[in-house]
Amino acid sequence: MELTATIARDELVERCKSGHAPSYETLYQKYAKAMYNTSLRIVNNSDDAEDVLQEAFVDAFRSLRDFNYRSTFGAWLKRIVINKSINVLRKRRVQLVEVTEFHEDAVAEPEPVNETEQAWQVALVKRAIEKLPDGYRTVVTLYLLEGYDHEEIAEILGITHNTVRTQYVRGKQKLLTIIKEGGVL
Known part of the structure; x- marks a missing residue:
């Protein structure tokens, strides 16, 4: 037997998908602080974290029609924020030393x-x-x-x-x- 989780549709997300402009602001306000903090913990720079936040929301809003509830909206957005934060670190040329063998x-x-x-x-x-x-x-x-x-x-x-x-x-x-x-x- 296969177990699958069903993610309930978020009415706020659905209103955004239908083009209801005020819902975008509400959705932003709902997640902005948590997503900013997530980015800040990774990039360790408030200006970079603010940039990541804005870029993540722009990408999320552009791709909202493709969001299909395989996860919650918050989890989906968090993954975008984390990926963008990692990209900021890569631009800073953060080098993680590759280890060939670990004991x-x-x-x-x-x-x-x-x-x-x-x-x-x-x-x-x-x-x-x-x-x-x-x-x-x-x-x-x-x-x-x-x-x-x-x-x-x-x-x-x-x-x-x-x-x-x-x-x-x-x-x-x-x-x-x-x-x-x-x-x-």
Whole structure:
């Protein structure tokens, strides 16, 4: 038996598809802040994040007739925002080092952190993530904040799963170092 998820039609999206101009503004207002924050976490520059936001909405509105509810509108738009954010990083010539072979024991794991005793403040962690190099920040953001798995990140970035894993492990280590050294205050 095949299981399929049915995504309910969004009335606001349907009104936009029919050309109802005020609905475009409502749809923009509904998603703009979340999509801006998603982009900002990846590109780490407010001007670039604003540009990504505008370009993503322009592309989404142009392609709205092709949107067919295989996912929610928000998930579809988020994928556009993430792809455009990655393109901004590529224009900056972010180089993710390709790893030919990965051994988990080759990368020293940080000392275990008892997360229940450490009440990390979300703002502190986000500020620390902003201080990561672009490659690490992108992978850490997509994994920890956006909820993508390593295979999905590899596909989005066009790199191998092992490179994503390495970037994530190293990024996480660097993030912990920044936090422990108090580099985010």
